Amino acid sequence: MLDRVRAGLLLTVAALAGCGTAPPAPPAQPTAGVSVPSMSATTSAAVTAPRPSRQVSGGWEITVYYTAVxxxxxxxxxxxxxxxxxxxxxxxxxxxxxxxxxxxxxxxxxxxxxxxxxxxxxxxxxxxxxxSAPRDTDGDRLTPFVSAAADPSVLPHGTRFRIAACGTQDDGSAPPATICATLRDAAWLITDEFTPGLGGSHHIDAYIGPETGPGFTDSPWYLTLTGAGITVD
Structure with a gap:
């Protein structure tokens, strides 16, 4: 999998014309697609606010990875x-x-x-x-909005977590509200680890499923979040 921890590794997915539509919804919803609310419906401040019920671990970089089509x-x-x-x-x-x-x-x-x-x-x-399926380096099937990878010395295989705060994108701007909300709603599971020497101790790759159109890497879904916060179950 993750030999692209963007020295670029990466985290983004598409919703603009000519760049495909949004990726499949998290498993709790129908997997055929995700219906995302209008980006004006939620402010970036609201969607990046940490979940109050658990202690938030901050300072994470989160990138997305996907299945090429x-x-x-x-x-x-x-x-x-x-x-x-x-x-x-x-x-x-x-x-x-x-x-x-x-x-x-x-x-x-x-x-x-x-x-x-x-x-x-x-x-x-x-x-x-x-x-017959997209798989990680251990041969396990990848599940959109569930499968994730990290340094095993920090987040071991089998760790469940949620994204509590999306932080900012590489350019310092807030991520689109609907994309942040979808990433936060997902229940993630560490099923894979980075290629040795890549990734870093506070880096997570999150799998979002197949790309949905040409120019996917130019879409707002293909992003990297910096200064993100997570809660570990």
Missing amino acids: ERFHSGEPTRVTGCPKLDCAHGDDDLGTYPADFVQAVTDEGTGRTTAGQYLNWSYDVGFWLD
């Missing part, structure tokens, strides 16, 4: 080799030819859905492999 990509055809299924590491089987920017997105995000309906996954310790 081949049909939204183009570019020079690039042949990929690896494992035809998750039963080897750094295999040399022919896994097919895909657009160059799709292959790059899979390498950055860790997973991509092909036009054939399979998933081309990647991790630093396995390389590329084909699968």
Whole structure:
């Protein structure tokens, strides 16, 4: 997965025309899509206020990661080799030819859905492999608005948490109110860890599902939150 802790690692998802629509809703809601209220309905101050019921741990950087979708990509055809299924590491089987920017997105995000309906996954310790689902580096299925990754010495595998305060974006602005509200409503679970040497002790990657249109990384959903607060269950 997360070999893209944006030195850029990353956190954002789309809701603008030409950049796709909002990603799937958190599991407590129907997974087909998320219906987001008007951004003017909630002030950024309200949505970034910490939840009062639990002690908030502040100073977190939270980025999003997603499943790339081949049909939204183009570019020079690039042949990929690896494992035809998750039963080897750094295999040399022919896994097919895909657009160059799709292959790059899979390498950055860790997973991509092909036009054939399979998933081309990647991790630093396995390389590329084909699968029936998007998976993390341990082979566990990724669940939108649930799966997350962190430094295991800080947030161990199995830790449940919520985003209590969204903080600000890289440019110092408040994130869109509807996006912050959706991230805060989700119940997150640490199921993965960063590539060794990447991430940092106060960094979380949160999985938001498949991209929903071309230009997804230019959408307001593809963002990084700084100075965010979390509560651990």
